[in-house]
Amino acid sequence: MFRGTFIRTAKTATRSFAVRPAIVSLKAVRLNSTQTPSAKPQKTPEELARKAALEKQDNLQRDWDAKVIPYEEFLVKTQNPSPDTYIIDVREPDEVIQGMIPSAVNIPLTVLANALHMDRKQFAEKFGFEKPRTSQEVVFYCRSGKRSTSASDVAKRNGYTNILNYKGSWLEWTAKENEKAASK
Known part of the structure; x- marks a missing residue:
């Protein structure tokens, strides 16, 4: 995430150094407000049933x-x-x-x-x-x-x-x- 932002801001000569940290922090805020990397989406009943069936097969x-x-x-x-x-x-x-x-x-x-x-x-x-x-x-x-x-x-x-x-x-x-x- 930071690398892409740095490369993008380095390519634009018109942006100043002071603007770059603001761009990074805005992306970080946006990421945290919508989805955190550690949050797992809830599984549907069908996915849970399939997982249980696969675990049973693995146990066999x-x-x-x-x-x-x-x-x-x-x-x-x-x-x-x-x-x-x-x-x-x-x-x-x-x-x-x-x-x-x-x-x-x-x-x-x-x-x-x-x-x-x-x-x-x-x-x-x-x-x-x-x-x-x-x-x-x-x-x-x-x-x-x-x-x-x-x-x-x-x-x-x-x-x-x-x-x-x-x-x-x-x-x-x-x-x-x-x-x-x-x-x-």
């Missing part, structure tokens, strides 16, 4: 990775099934033929997003078990841990809040179970 993405559950903790969940915990195998049906982890249910990753959008009745008819509530503990696994990570992301985007990812998945499970069987 802030801790995007689901908690990874190690084999030892996962084993306990498979040995003591609970109606409060769902263990979901996200492999395709032709992979599930090889076997499943005890107490798991299957929802292939390719249909998971659509499945989580179904109403409870449609879900039960299609998959043969009750749809997990968004607050229930849900543990995902696949073959090697990549699709279970994607499934965790899909569930989180759909409002699920208690998500665990068994990244060891089917490969680690079968290796550990084979080790136990060989040591007996």
Whole structure:
């Protein structure tokens, strides 16, 4: 602001030095009377709603990775099934033929997003078990841990809040179970 005023007044040779401070102070008075640099304009309800939605989205993405559950903790969940915990195998049906982890249910990753959008009745008819509530503990696994990570992301985007990812998945499970069987 001062620089522009000084340059403008320096270009005009007819103005005296005494006039320049008056011009600066008049501009400063005009600025202070209409808008101060520190004053923020009030936001509309639409802007506030948009800001709140963006903050909610940021909160969802802030801790995007689901908690990874190690084999030892996962084993306990498979040995003591609970109606409060769902263990979901996200492999395709032709992979599930090889076997499943005890107490798991299957929802292939390719249909998971659509499945989580179904109403409870449609879900039960299609998959043969009750749809997990968004607050229930849900543990995902696949073959090697990549699709279970994607499934965790899909569930989180759909409002699920208690998500665990068994990244060891089917490969680690079968290796550990084979080790136990060989040591007996």
